[in-house]
Amino acid sequence: MxxxxxxxxxxxxxxxxxxxxxxxxxxxKLKSAFQKILNGLENKPNFYTLASANSVLSDKEFSxxxxxKSVSEKFQCPLSRG
Numbered sequence: 001m002x003x004x005x006x007x008x009x010x011x012x013x014x015x016x017x018x019x020x021x022x023x024x025x026x027x028x029k030l031k032s033a034f035q036k037i038l039n040g041l042e043n044k045p046n047f048y049t050l051a052s053a054n055s056v057l058s059d060k061e062f063s064x065x066x067x068x069k070s071v072s073e074k075f076q077c078p079l080s081r082g
Contacts (some may be wrong), residue, residue, distance in 0.1 A: 003030075005056070012054045034075060055080060 005050045015021040020030065041050060054077040058064055064079060071078050 005068050038075065041044070054078075 003011065003018070006014050012021075030037045041048070054075065056072055056077055060081040069079060
């Protein structure tokens with residue numbers, strides 16, 4: 001989620017650290033892969049135990065782009081405004 005909210009230099013740094021750049025993995029492929037993982041996990045709920053914490057905290061005065069809200073909802077990551 002952090003990567004999808006990042007832009008410009010920050011996004012580039014995250015891509016490099018996570019190895020997406022050197023592996024030549026495009027953004028659309030990343031989104032698709034993460035969604036497939038979530039879908040696969042949801043389809044076999046009795047096959048595993050998964051615990052995760054996924055949330056984004058934003059200042060209530062900070063404007064969050066619609067595109068980011070959409071991605072966070074897609075990955076079941078609620079946006080909290082504080």
